Amino acid sequence: MKQQTTFSPQLVISHGVTDISFYSKALGAIELRRFSNDDGSIHVSELEVDGQVFHLHEEGHDNLSPKNVGGSTVSIGLWVDDVHTIMANAEAAGAIITSTVQDYDYGYRQGGFTDPFGHHWLIEKDIRDEKPATNNGN
Numbered sequence: 001m002k003q004q005t006t007f008s009p010q011l012v013i014s015h016g017v018t019d020i021s022f023y024s025k026a027l028g029a030i031e032l033r034r035f036s037n038d039d040g041s042i043h044v045s046e047l048e049v050d051g052q053v054f055h056l057h058e059e060g061h062d063n064l065s066p067k068n069v070g071g072s073t074v075s076i077g078l079w080v081d082d083v084h085t086i087m088a089n090a091e092a093a094g095a096i097i098t099s100t101v102q103d104y105d106y107g108y109r110q111g112g113f114t115d116p117f118g119h120h121w122l123i124e125k126d127i128r129d130e131k132p133a134t135n136n137g138n
Helices: 021-027 083-092
Strands: 010-013 030-036 042-049 052-058 075-079 096-103 108-114 120-126
Touching: 021 042, 021 083, 083 096, 083 108, 083 120
Parallel strands: 010 052, 075 120
Antiparallel strands: 030 042, 042 052, 096 108, 108 120
């Protein structure tokens, strides 16, 4: 049986992280499993958002966290039904909003934030088939 090809980002976090509740509060993520270090900090956590899996992994010699290198070179795109709600949840959970939600003429509703670990997220919805918004993108 052929396995379906999927994309599963691995986000690098600093050593010593124990609280990753941001992802459940902001994105509704469910932790599927965790491998902890002897001190209780996270070595690897496997999370799921609406059937899509991603991992948090502590830093190693080849993988550095955005916090420890002063930024990120990647933006994680997450396609959702309600961009406004996810953005509000993310901000309430501690994200820094980098771009407010807007409808773009290329047919996407988008907003962006940086999570508490320094990862950049772009929250998106394809709105090409929707009627034009009359209330600030809602």
